[in-house]
Amino acid sequence: MDIPAFGNRFASELPEMAVAWKGAAFADPSMLVLDDALAVELGFDPAWLRSAEGVRMLIGTDAPAGTTPVAQAYAGHQFGGYSPRLGDGRALLVGEFTTPDGELKDLHLKGSGRTPFSRGGDGFAAVGPMLREYIVSRAMHALGIPTTRSLAVVATGQKVRREENLPGAVLARVAASHLRVGSFQYARATGDSALLKRLADHAIDRHHPVAREAVRPYQRLFELVVVSQAELVVKWMLAGFIHGVMNTDNMTISGETIDYGPCAFLDVFDPATVYSSIDSGGRYAYGNQPPVAQWNLARLAESMLPLFDDDQEKAIELATESLGLFGPAYDAAWIAGMRAKLGLSDDISDKEVKSLSEDLLVHLRDRRADYTSSFRDLEKSVTDEGWLARWRSKNPDKDKANQVNPIYIPRNHLVEEALADPSKLEDLLTAIDQPFTERPGLERYAEPAPESFRNCYQTFCGT
Numbered sequence: 001m002d003i004p005a006f007g008n009r010f011a012s013e014l015p016e017m018a019v020a021w022k023g024a025a026f027a028d029p030s031m032l033v034l035d036d037a038l039a040v041e042l043g044f045d046p047a048w049l050r051s052a053e054g055v056r057m058l059i060g061t062d063a064p065a066g067t068t069p070v071a072q073a074y075a076g077h078q079f080g081g082y083s084p085r086l087g088d089g090r091a092l093l094v095g096e097f098t099t100p101d102g103e104l105k106d107l108h109l110k111g112s113g114r115t116p117f118s119r120g121g122d123g124f125a126a127v128g129p130m131l132r133e134y135i136v137s138r139a140m141h142a143l144g145i146p147t148t149r150s151l152a153v154v155a156t157g158q159k160v161r162r163e164e165n166l167p168g169a170v171l172a173r174v175a176a177s178h179l180r181v182g183s184f185q186y187a188r189a190t191g192d193s194a195l196l197k198r199l200a201d202h203a204i205d206r207h208h209p210v211a212r213e214a215v216r217p218y219q220r221l222f223e224l225v226v227v228s229q230a231e232l233v234v235k236w237m238l239a240g241f242i243h244g245v246m247n248t249d250n251m252t253i254s255g256e257t258i259d260y261g262p263c264a265f266l267d268v269f270d271p272a273t274v275y276s277s278i279d280s281g282g283r284y285a286y287g288n289q290p291p292v293a294q295w296n297l298a299r300l301a302e303s304m305l306p307l308f309d310d311d312q313e314k315a316i317e318l319a320t321e322s323l324g325l326f327g328p329a330y331d332a333a334w335i336a337g338m339r340a341k342l343g344l345s346d347d348i349s350d351k352e353v354k355s356l357s358e359d360l361l362v363h364l365r366d367r368r369a370d371y372t373s374s375f376r377d378l379e380k381s382v383t384d385e386g387w388l389a390r391w392r393s394k395n396p397d398k399d400k401a402n403q404v405n406p407i408y409i410p411r412n413h414l415v416e417e418a419l420a421d422p423s424k425l426e427d428l429l430t431a432i433d434q435p436f437t438e439r440p441g442l443e444r445y446a447e448p449a450p451e452s453f454r455n456c457y458q459t460f461c462g463t
Helices: 009-013 036-042 046-050 052-059 127-142 181-189 193-207 209-213 217-239 286-308 312-323 326-341 350-367 371-376 385-392 412-420 422-432
Strands: 018-020 030-034 070-072 076-078 081-083 091-098 104-110 149-161 165-175
Touching: 009 018, 009 070, 009 091, 009 193, 030 046, 030 052, 030 127, 036 046, 036 149, 046 052, 052 149, 052 165, 076 181, 127 149, 127 165, 127 412, 127 422, 181 193, 181 286, 193 209, 193 217, 193 286, 209 217, 217 286, 217 312, 217 326, 286 312, 286 326, 326 350, 350 385, 412 422
Parallel strands: none
Antiparallel strands: 018 070, 030 149, 070 091, 076 081, 091 104, 104 165, 149 165
16 A cells, blocks of 8 residues: 555544645645655655655645545734634645554645635745754654654745745645644634534544543643643753744644744753744743743633633633643653753652752853753763762763763754755754764764854744
């Protein structure tokens, strides 16, 4: 079989949130990059995906049998401002398919052309931002961070007008689903309580079926999303990842990282770090990611209130109680993560792990030390002998620490290099596919960015 069997579950179960649509007809599409291993894992024949027929599917021109490709409707808070109608302005949900392991996945396209949600946009995407998502999402998966995954980037053969004419592309990605906090905001804004309930049931069935067994299943669904997001953001923080645009339409119900726009990884450690050119106020700075995530979840709670209880005051009380799970879940995951990064055993108290971690981060910030390199080799990076003595006294297991502290990440200067010269893409992918294993010949992929680069680096949304 060339491809798995497809269905149209979202389109059929939630038609009020789906507009049937088709990708633009591109004259000369061609495969730029395909993740062969991921294709096989998902049940696709890589050779078929590279064929003319496969490429047409990956840009949205041809739909697999059994699907109803749709542009999804959702709302969202963008940089704190509420927009009641956003939706897929340059994207299509092709449909859902079941992998050989029995998992239900979405196939979703970005850059496939205008939709009814495009507003003033052209619906297209340039090669650079689509390759960025391909690179970074692949690295995130290799790092063990829940993420949507990029299957392919296809060149469209036409130019996209931004500040200049750029080559166009479509990104094909897969995800547990594309349900977002903004999906619930949209359903709530319609005033259709039955739609809101069907959306919640759909989310429970796809992501959190254990919630169905709870006395209050919708409150339990919310709690499970709260905990999964707390644990996700901890993984971002531990890896030094900055999402860059944590709007509510970019927060999934599944707990996967989604929408790699102006994302980047820390070079020097500084909680105030912002790379995104559009984040002038620093709302989504590295250190702000945990409180922003909790703020976004409060917006989800507001959207779900009618499902918690018919009495609004009681519903607010339940929502507040459940939202309170974020802090403890975050703290527990952060302590566990730092324990691993420092190579400390379970015998070391949480209090000691917390103290060592916080003091280390202050030291790294004050020294403007490279975040990734410092954790990979604390003996070499830390100049505070008092801290080193405290850490050594805990008998850290450095080999165990190296299993969670990467030596290779998609460093910003290397990503920009690969985007400018695609011939360097494969070597970068080779490094980041095994981020914890040091290998000869890849030394440059472990080196910090030049200071001249670090001092002026910015990322752009690419829309």
